[in-house]
Amino acid sequence: MSSNSMPEASAHGVDVASLKNHIQSNFEQILEELTSLVAIPSIAWESFDPANLEKSAEAVAALAKGAGMPSVEILREPTDSGAMGAPAVVARRPAAPGKPTVLLYAHHDVQPPGDEADWNTPVFEATRVGDRLFGRGAADDKAGIMVHIAALRAVLDLVADFGVGVTYFFEGEEEAGSPSFRNFLEAHQDKLAADVIIVADSSNWAVGTPALTSSLRGMCAAEITVRSLRHAVHSGMFGGPILDAPILAAKLISTFHNEDGAVAIAGLVSNDAADVDFDEAEFRRDSGALDSYSLAGTGKITDRLWNKPALSVIGMDMPSVDHSSNTLIPQARFKVSMRLAPGQDPAKALEAFEEHVMNVDLRGAEVEFKAVEAGNAYLADLAASANGAASWALEQAWGVVPVHMGLGGSIPFIADLSDVFPEAQILVTGVEDPDSRAHSANESLHLGDFQHAIEAEALLLARIDSEGL
Incomplete structure (x- = not known):
């Protein structure tokens, strides 16, 4: 839709232009506020300093107070293992009589930086280059926090x-x-109960084209250890x-995909x-695929991303090349992450994966399978009525009709939100685009889309106030 066909400036009780x-x-x-958040290396993994999570939570809490909360x-709260969880910010502004409540979710923790040599700008220093802002968390998901803060203000x-x-829940x-x-x-539950839950942790279709996320893949992960020797020995x-164990691990890994690159684990859900x-x-x-590389799988690219399983080896423990010696390595351990199509039970997927692993002939080597996430x-x-209102707000902000799109990524906690708050309408939005590179080096945020995301959420809140749900 061109800007010439946009509705009048005042619509649904909202002065859009103002x-x-x-x-x-x-x-x-x-x-500037987003830049300050990016500067805090708030990584929730055990191998990183937890003090930065505390610092990040305090900074976010201060922004919430400044937003009128x-x-x-x-x-x-503790995890199931008894360890204390990371700090979350919960801020509340109670509803007036007869008005609904909206819960706005984002997270203030970020991914580890990875190899800093792969970054073109300092990892935890928000750096503007053209129309993008680079830095860890600039898109995922400190931009989501700032969308919620700025929209309410x-x-x-x-x-x-x-x-x-309005309730903020910043995990x-x-x-x-x-x-x-x-x-x-x-x-x-009493503090977080809401009529609408907006999760700002997803992506848009493209720069300049907004989206509401219509589906997300599930996920599961496992750690696999292959052992062929009691101890290391001379390779000659x-x-x-x-x-050696790495060779056997490689043989096992080679069975995870068919010749066309599709996941070869029997019993997994796959849809077109x-x-x-x-x-x-x-x-x-957008993906950075080499010109010589043939894409894996069959069918539409969108189905391969949204509606079919994917499997990746995301880590392996064995000596590095720089520390290698002429030794047969007795043990190799690697971690596999699987993305699962909608309709797939994660527990059944792990069972199918374990059965596949244990049935591969590795000449009698010991294999241990440990499920770690689902x-x-x-x-x-x-x-849902909120979906229609959100689509209107996105169109007003961007000037084009939004796309309902699936996403290859996973946000497993949305199932928990649905279970605990079954009457709430859930919207999944975001500020990322296909070139944001969340989780990898050179993560970035498109500034124009970031501004439009703030506009859209503010318009949605104003429309809900004017018309209800």
Whole structure:
């Protein structure tokens, strides 16, 4: 849709032009606040300093207070193992009589930096290059936090007697698998109850084209150890009759995919359901695939990403090349992450994967299989009233009709939100685009889309206040 066909500036009780102008006038301040958050290396993994999570939670709590929240708390709950979870920020503004409540979710923890040599800019220093802001967490998901903060501030500034209840829930361990999430929801169910839940942790179709996430793949993960020797031995003295553990692990890994690159684990759900598809050239550019590389799998690229399983080896323990010696390595340990199609039970997927692993002939080598993570897929209710209001708000902000798109990634905790708050309408939105490179080096945020995301959420809140759900 072109800008010439946009509706009048005032629609659904919302002065669209005034709201957009207000956000534009405050955009540099919003970027400064995001820059301050990016500077905090808030990584929830055990091998990183937990003090940075505390610092991050405090910074986010201060922003929540500044956004007009009368109640702001930093809370924790234990994981199932008994270890204390990471700090989460819960801030509340109660609803006026007869008004609904909206829960706005994002997470303040980030992925580890990886090899800093792969970054073109400092990892934890937000750096503007053209129309993008680079830095770990600039997109995933500290931008999501700032969308929630800036949208509420704009609405409170412009909408007289704004009465919608708003709750912030800014988690601190999403990138570590949200180990205390379910316990947190159940312990604070009264504080987090809402009519609409907006999860700002997803992606848009492309730069300039917004999306509502209609589906997410589930996920599971396992650690596998292969052992062929009781101890290391000289490769010249014993090599030949003995295959070392990395060779056997490689043989095992080679069975995980068919010749066409599709996952070869029997019993996994696989669907062909996407209504749209990516242009292959654009997909290659966004993914960084080499020109010589043939894409894996069959069917539409969107189905391969949204509706079929994927399997990756994401880590392996064995000596590095720089520390290698002429030795037969007795043991290799690696971690596999699987993305699962909607409709797949994660527990059954792990059972199928373990059965596959244990049935591969590795000449009698010992194989240990340890399931470490599992999460359900998500299918949106596209008929929900909040979905229609959100689609309107996205179109007003971007000036184009939004796309309902699946996503290859996983947000397992959405299933927990649905279980604990079954009456709530859930919307999954985001600020990322195909070139944001979340979780990898040179993560970045498109600044134009970031501004539009703030506009869209502010418009949605204002419309809910005007018309309800």
